[in-house]
Amino acid sequence: MSTTPESFKHNHIKQSPPQSQPCHNFSKRVVNDNDASSIASDDRMNSSWWWRTRSLNAPSPFQQFGPCGGIMKNSAMVMQIQDPASQRLTWYKPPLTVLVIKKVCDASVLTPFVQLVTWLVQEKNMVVWVESAVLDDVTLNEDIKFRSIRDKLVTFKDGRDDLTDRIDFIVCLGGDGTLLYASLLFQQSVPPVMAFHLGSLGFLTPFRFDNFQEQLTSILEGHAALTLRSRLRCVMHRKTENPHGFEHAVDSNAEPSSSLANSILVLNEVVIDRGPSPYLSNIDLFLDGKYITSVQGDGLIVSTPTGSTAYAVAAGASMIHSSVPAIMVTPICPHSLSFRPIVVPAGVELKISVSPESRNTSWVSFDGRNRQELFHGDSLRVTTSIYPVPSICAQDQISDWFASLADGLHWNVRKRQKCLDELSDLTASGSEDIFDEIENTKLYDV
Known part of the structure; x- marks a missing residue:
């Protein structure tokens, strides 16, 4: 997935300098007893280099096949994929909101x-936005510290106020649902998101709140x-x-004024049930x-790769980074023993519709929200969005x-x-009774 600077307003992804690649010499060389040790040393160096690489991309394929075959060059389809391990945050200017x-x-x-x-307002002089419903919390309004900064907070209402190009940075306090709400x-x-684990599961919230000042300061410095x-x-x-009685469907290629208003971006999954x-269900794919x-x-x-560890994994899917x-x-409980989950390229478009032979309609939900009915003749089209959620890592993508x-x-x-040392001693001594007794004891211990 390629990312352009237009995806963010005040930030972009900074790519680390590429690692130097080892130069392999494929010319013939004479091997004798004297340079055998040097070859072994080279092999060890090459093998250790491959294990130390930080690239998460697959190697670029060789584009010539045999003496005559190859891939036709197409300048219109050339794209550059950045190594995910080198994706780091940088700010065009200091974040203010x-x-x-x-x-x-x-x-x-x-x-x-x-x-x-309180720390963001008083120490960092930042403009803090919160949902308007937060200020209605009775327990929160009884807090003396909160009352001192309450009037300095800017509020918004979901579904009424548009936050596009108003927010530089997002901080989530809670579980994975807070990150899904930010995506919605x-x-x-989407501005960069820093998620603190204060919920139940916390699969998408890698930060701990104990030293939030140091962590936030480091993030704000890029x-x-x-x-x-x-x-x-x-x-x-x-x-x-x-009006003439002919049936038609909404134009799937409408850009972007009509189609964008009808589209929903989901971070985890879209479910048809x-x-x-x-x-x-009888659903055509x-x-x-x-x-x-x-x-x-x-x-x-x-589901997305992020959603592969949510509902999908409970339905028997693999977990994808x-x-x-x-x-x-x-599939959810398919009436077939051979229907296994599949993974398709991110660039394809999926179309899902109720089969004409289906006895009933289907229902669709988007990240557990906006549930609506899918009737005969309707269709749902799913593609990968150009707008990802830039989630800030506590360590790195792999860790x-x-x-x-x-x-x-x-x-x-x-x-x-347990190891076999004790079992080996008993077997060597020929004491089968003691051996069986130890085995039974281990079974009860487990």
């Missing part, structure tokens, strides 16, 4: 929220790695009737205009992801298998 999103209906977040907004608020370019979390652009096309109907298959089951999940450009398609797998999902957690 910050949006603070906190978890609702959670008293444990109130104290960190007051500490954060910004349906085009010292941060970024994970560009791709989003899906979902457009509903309704089958309607014109059978709703309250007792019948199986198209990829770039070609019919692929029909889904007969409870429904279908179309957030930097992988892909779209995951996962944060595996830490989330371990802490949030307890990935590959089990008791360690």
